[in-house]
Amino acid sequence: MAHQILVHAMSSGGSTTVEALIKHPMDSGFVKDKAGKIIPAHYIEVIEFTHKGKIVLTGYWGPAVSKNPFIKFSFKGGKxxxxxxxxxxxxxxxTAATSSNIM
Incomplete structure (x- = not known):
């Protein structure tokens, strides 16, 4: 599966807002396919955001997060x-990784 991360980051008034959309099935392991077979669990466990190489957010996810998750957060600093x-x-x-520049 081709995983994709779309990211948008904007700085304003001393803080930066980051929005990211991650293409991922996020299968819980509790859902059946059309044939009645359980779809194996397949979900993001750890997501990490960095600013100039320094970690600004680490998320520990599990099977309860929806397909193609969207995350939005802000941190102080960034230009x-x-x-x-x-x-x-x-x-x-x-794994998947990408980078972008703050607007």
Missing amino acids: SGDPIGISWVDNKGE
């Missing part, structure tokens, strides 16, 4: 042009 990094690891060991 236009600064780098924001996003990475995650799921319960199958798959």
Whole structure:
């Protein structure tokens, strides 16, 4: 599966707001497919956001998070042009990462 992370970060008034949409199935392991077989659990366990290499948010997720999760948060600092990094690891060991610049 091709995992994708869409990110938007904007700085205003001394704080930066980050929005990210992560393409991921986030299967709980409790849902059946059309044939009646359980779809195995497949979900993001850890997501991490960095600003200029320093961690600004770490999230520990589980199977209760919806498919293609959206996350929005703010942190103090950051200015236009600064780098924001996003990475995650799921319960199958798959990973994805991307970076963007604050607007």
